[in-house]
Structure formats: C-alpha cells, structure tokens
Amino acid sequence: MDESVRFDPKSPLFVNDPHGMLSILRERHPVLWGGEARALSGRVFSVWHLFSYADVGAALKDARLMREIRHVLTDEELGRAVPIPEEFQTLVNSQRNMMLFRDPPDHTRLRTLVNKAFTPRMVERLASHIQDIATDLLEPWPAGQRFDLVQEFAFPLPVIVIAELLGVPKADRDRIKSWSRIFTQVLDVEVSLETLVRGNQMTKDFRDYFRDLIAERRRNPQQDLISNLIQVTDDDGGQLSLEELLDMGILLLVAGHETTRNLIANAAWIMCRMPGLADALRRQPDLVPGAIEEVLRLEPPVMLTSRFLAEDLSIQGTAMKRGDEVSLWLAAANRDPAVFAEPDAFRPDRSPNRHLAFGQGIHYCLGAPLARQEGAIALKTLLTRYPRLTLAEADLTWTASTTFRSLTALEVETSAAPQ
Template identity: 40%
Template sequence: MAAPTDLAFDPWDPAFVADPYPAYAELRERGRVHFFEPTNQWLVPHHADVSALLRDRRLGRTYLHRFSHEEFGRTAPPPEHEPFHTLNDHGMLDLEPPDHTRIRRLVSKAFTPRTVERLKPYVRGLAGDLVAALVEAGGGDLLRDVAEPLPVAVIAEMLGIPESDRAPLRPWSADICGMYELNPSEEAAARAVRASVEFSDYLRELIARRRKAPGDDLVSGLIAAHDEDDDRLTEQEMISTCVLLLNAGHEATVNATVNGWWALFRNPDQLAALRADPSLVPSAVEELMRYDTPLQLFERWVLDEIEIDGRVIPRGAEIAMLFGSANHDPAVFTDPARLDLTRRDNPHISFSAGVHYCIGAPLARIELAASMTALLEKAPTLRLAAEPKRKPNFVIRGLEGLAVELG
C-alpha cells in the first residue's frame, strides 16, 4: 500500500519539522497504520498501538540475533559505514535478549534508585552554578550555557571522563546521532563514521588507563565486569555501552530542556503559574516531555508477522512508532494540544517502554527538575531574547539555540 499522495507527513519539510502535530492528527484520523514509501516503513501514530508494540517481542531493535541480512531480506550496510555499525550494534539499545539482558543488568547497577538519589546534590549544585553564571552575564544561550553542559557533565562524571577530555563529547554525539535520522545523507554517514572511530579510540585509551588505575566510576565498574567469568562484557560492548550512555544520557535531556522552555515562553500563562507555584516542577517536567517530545520516532524490525487493524505486516518490514503523535493522542490525553502543567494523568511514552525503557529516565528527571528549579529561583524574570531556529532534524527534535535575557 503506497502512502496517500496528499498525506501531510513529510519529515524533510521544514514546515512539518517546525510543527508536526497537525500532520500527526491527520495520520491518526486516517487509520492505525500507514505505509510510508520514502523510508519503506510502516508509520504507527496511535498511543495504544505504540505502547503495545514497544512491549511486543515479535519486534526487535535488531534482527541479527535471529537472521542474517540475506535471510531477513535486507542489504548489509556499506563497508565504509562499518565503524558506526560496530559501535552502534554492540550497545544495549540495539541488542535483544539475551545479550541486551546481560548488559542492561550490569549497567543498571549504576542507575539504582539509591545511586541516582546520591547524585541529586551534585546535579542541583551544578545546575545552580550554570544558571548563576547565566544570570551574571545578563542572559545568553540557554542551550549552550545550561541545557548542554549539565547532562554532559553528569554522565561524564558517572563514566569517569576527566573534565579536560569532555570538549569533544557533544560534537561526537551529535555526529553519531545524525545516523538516526530518516535516510541520512552520505555526508552525515561520513561524519558519524569519523566520530565513531574517534570516540572509540578515546574510550580504548581511557579503559587502558582505568585498568592500571581503577576509580569509583562506571568505566572502572564495567572493566571489573569484563574481567569476571560470569556476565562477561567484551571490550567492544564496554565501548558501545559508554557511547550509548553518553549519547542517550544527554541528547534527550538537552532537547527536552530547550523544547520545554520554548514551550513555556509561548504559553506565558503556564510559565506564570509555574513561577507562582514551583511545586508544579515535577508535573511540568512530565508535561513538557509530552507536549514537545524530544525523540519523535522509534524504529523496530518485524521479526515475526504481525497484524495491525486488519493489515498484515510481514517479517522483514520496519515499524516507525511515532512518539510525538502518541503523546498527542486525544484518546489518552484530554485536549492534547494544550500545555497543562497541572496534568496529572500523563502516561507519555517519551522514555519508551518494555525491555528498552530508558534506563536513565530517573536521572533525566532529576536533571530536568534541577535546571528548571534553578532557573525559576535565580532567573525569575527570564524571557526570550530572539525567536529560536529549529534544527532541521525530525527524529531527534531540538533547537539550534535559545537566546534568553533577564527582564
């Protein structure tokens, strides 16, 4: 079934990227699943379907644990892309059980409720310092000055990456994440490959240093796990896990921060309510994650034939679950186009679901709440200084910057 020619879904159109939510409403009205020929994917826009499919073991982030490329009817990636795929395919986000289970069990030790709770003072202190510097300067770029440095520093601290080594982390991450967009260009692929090589080389050196002088950090913990007989990690799994934790550990938080404040500036009544009642911060974090979802689309391979609304989706097909659409589904959210920081019934799926539910969600919530609280306390007159420019990316939704000033 070809996509209807008048379908508004166009992830390469700047107008669509600026505001995809009306197109999502059309998709939901027209059915539960749509074949989108330009990416050869089945689009799923409804919350109930997305939520169920995220938990459906007939789908997988990879198929290579069960099939070869040829058996699955797919073409192997070009050899020149190999460094990216080696890095990407050994991280737990792109693995399925039992490898996913083994790696996640080891990494989850760093994200226990007690461990995350212990990070709160560090996160709050760092957020306070970053916001204080922004206030002292009279304003600046909220993305560059607060949203980026906070989660990057937190995950780098957890991994044990020295401050002097952190400058390339965000550029490496941005280049690698370029490959998660739909139909990435060869230029984007080349940047991702280069970043994959450089980031991997750096981590090999860091692992070698930590072997000689272990610390109280996650890299040292993964080395210890690598050297144990059970739950053994390969070095490539260690490297891929560290890259995944850094990329996933800050990309969503950075974009949720700037998307969220841009939404608040566009909804001054909600910003005023938040300033008047800072106890709304926890529900505000959830609502802002729902309202303008930082990860718009998540993909799964069909490992065993499934059926959606009477349509048979064959093995070898790819499902594109539209998180942004699911989070605006009126069947689940009352008046979904309205920003409501007091929304209590808010089962958004911005952190995914099932076995691939975001392991860092509790930490992300702490970071988002910490930066929001610091900005409310230290910059109560913060206002928009210039209209922001939306990044051209569709899948990972964010801004080029967010210029702010003190009123």
C-alpha cells in the first residue's frame, strides 16, 4: 500500500473536477487505502477505494461484500452497543429498513414485492405525462430568456413525476420537494450532526404524512404506486408491513429525485458546452437515448457506492480485513479505457455502453427505466424548445458532495435561432 498517496474526495478541487484525479488513481493506484474511519460504536476500520471497471463491477456482484455491518461482524466485534442518540433515532432506523441498505434474504423479499408493484408497463404509460410536465415547466421560459435550469426544470421535473407516480396529491408537492432535499443531504458520505437532526425531523414528518396517505389508499385504492405497494403479495402471501411501506415510500422518493435531477442538469450542461453535439441531436433525435447513456457514463449522478467486507479478502493482491469498508467508484469505472474506447469522448452511438451508473447485481437501480425515460424526454424537450442553449455564467458550483455529481445551479441563455 502506498502511504504517500493522499486522496481527499471532499476537497473542493476534486468536487469541481473529479475525473482527472480519478483517471490517475485508476491507472496508478486502482486499489487504494483511504485511511481509517471510526464508527458510532467506536470501532475503527479501514476504508478502501476501488477504481477500475473490473474491480468495481466484480465487487458489486460479490455476495461477500455486504451492506449491513451487522451481517459482517458479531455484536461482540461491533463493540459495546452504543444506543442511537434520540435526536436521530427515527432517521437511522428508517434508513436501516430501506432495501438499498439491506442484504439477502430481507433485500430479496422487499425487492420481489416492489418489482411486482412498480412495473415497466407503469413506466411506459407515464411517457406522455412526463412530456406534459416537461412542457409545462418550460412554458414560462420562452426562447430568448435566461433562467436557472436546475431550479426551474431539472429539480422539479423528477419530484413531480415520482410524487405523481406514488399518488401524492398536487397540493403537497412542495412539501415533498423540501423533504427530498434534506434526505439527499443525509445520504452523503460524511454528514454533520445538524443535518442528521434535520433529517430526523423530516423523516418523522414524512412518515406521518405518508401514514395518513396509506390509510386513505387502503380505504380508497387508486391507480398509483402506493395502492399497488399496499396490495402486492409475494408467492408465500407475504406483504409489506406498514413500517416497510413508509420506508419504501421515502426510499423511492429520495432515490428517484436527486439522481434524476443530476442526470437532467448534467445533460443540459454538456449540451451548453458542446453545441455541435446539441445540433446533431436536434437533427437526429433518435440519438437522444444514446446521448443519455453517455451522460450517465461520463457524469454519473451517483459517483460511488460502498460495501462492507464479510470476510478477509485480497483484491489485486491487496489484503483487506473483514469489517473494512470499500468505496466503489462508479465514476472511475465508467471511464476505464480497458472497457471504453476513447473513454473521455462523448459518443451517443457508443455500443455497447455497459456503464455502471445504475450499479450492477442485486441492488441494480430499480428506477433505471424511469430515469432513462425522464432523461430522454427532458433532453429532447430542451433541444426542441431552444435552438441554442449556452452557459450564462462561466463559473459553475458543484454541490460539496462526494456521492452525487450535482450542480447547485445552471444559469442558461436561450435564443430562438442559432447565431
């Protein structure tokens, strides 16, 4: 292990431009020791980083890399059980219940049920509705105006879609938006106590709200995802409990919101920087789905995920211990020249394009078909409405997040005709 390599994914330099650094690391230090971390219990463990496509892809499919530390270490090894502070108990318990953070067999049961409730047909049926939402959002912004594309378009579009899919009434959208924002901050790698406390309050509010909505839908089922989730049964007749329904609701809302917001914003940002590409897509709209795959590959909305080692392992000759944590850099794997020719080039016709932006294996993104559809509709709508889209400000700010590749704002100039 090379102790001299300092990799600080929280540094502003990295946050603003992560790809150069990730390329160097993938090439020179594909398996990197990231230092030690201390858990709430006081347990100290190593954190490792993996950067190559082969290692990240293999790790995502390896059952020895798990999500729940309690499946990896015994209670004794985990140290004296430290009670979760009251101030964020609801939040921690809620997250622990979400299938994204569960291992089999619990994960398998939850995923089977939600797969039955959230079907590809449901997503297909949404297409014209997503188009209406996109058109409505841009209606106040005719070509020739300047506006913040994140605030006016990329941020509200997915939240409206997921809220409607779930069956949240229109009048409550704004509340859902603000809750979703806080939950996203909580999902980052290192989170301040203040954010945890705010996240706890939001979780309580969201659960109270959702509990009422579920009770209403039990009495009066509708054609929406909440009603489906309430009714769905697995082969053994099992159903989601009320607690599971509440946490599933939060997961779907959060997982589907910030991520898709980033996809749309990152796509628009790339179009502003590459007007030739934008024109080519205007001429050949059939290439838009391929362009969305390239945005996902080159600027993945979720840059990394992580797992715990369930046994001592050696990856590329580097010994790691049971209980260690491994960061899997999707963003680095997606530009690995061993898999992608001209990895930094944007090629909408790239085929195959097996990027890892949606993960791989049992936790593969449940919402990938929906995200792809939202991304393609959003991009087509922008390109059609604005014959020219340029950055209004040279300096962009990226959210100080290690997990998400997220622009805080994207001020654009639009004009009616190419200049």
